[in-house]
Amino acid sequence: EVQLVQSGGGSVQPGGSLRLSCAASGFSFRSHWMSWVRQAPGKGPEWVANIMPDGSRENYMDSVKGRFIISRDNAKQSVDLQMNSLRAEDTAFYYCAREMDWSWDNWGPGTLVTVSS
């Protein structure tokens, strides 16, 4: 059974940093692209970033480029999102998700990130 267990998140002041982690099990982690997708309360989801199976390439949405870093450790079967210089508009539920066939077929439970003074 595919499982994605998330940790991290919480409340932080504008300009602060947070690190999200996602531990994967039940599938060949090193064979899949992994994404982070966020969803502000009451809004639609928004793709944030993804990373190649071997970790050699990352992609980011424009508004987080230079502030967020996605990384993965295939030995530990985990993917992280380091979020720096956080802004109020980054407030959202953050989900890690496995990519498959140009979609996300398994999602973590989500973790709330609140950026507020």
Add this chain to the structure above:
Amino acid sequence: QSALTQSASVSGSPGQSITISCTGTSSDIGTYDHVSWYQQHPGKAPKLIIYEVNNRPSGVSNRFSGSKSANTASLTISGLQAEDEADYYCSSYATTSPPWVFGGGTKLTVL
């Protein structure tokens, strides 16, 4: 403002069929068959129900079906059941940045 346009709400009675539309542009739905649909119940993570326009993941009821015409994708739910009441989101790969775009969601109410 979401890149893909969905109607805010739709409703139907048990046993009926409903269709949710998702309108994009020639930069996303009009170019790629990488259209997916997600069901989200309150307080839960989204769940994939349709990928690549009209494919169902294992375990998803065949009451869910998808299609696409030009720049518009559609999700049809037949034989509505109470547990289908949820928010539904479409997504498409795009030539723009970001490479994936979502709709704003459609709230399905089962009367």
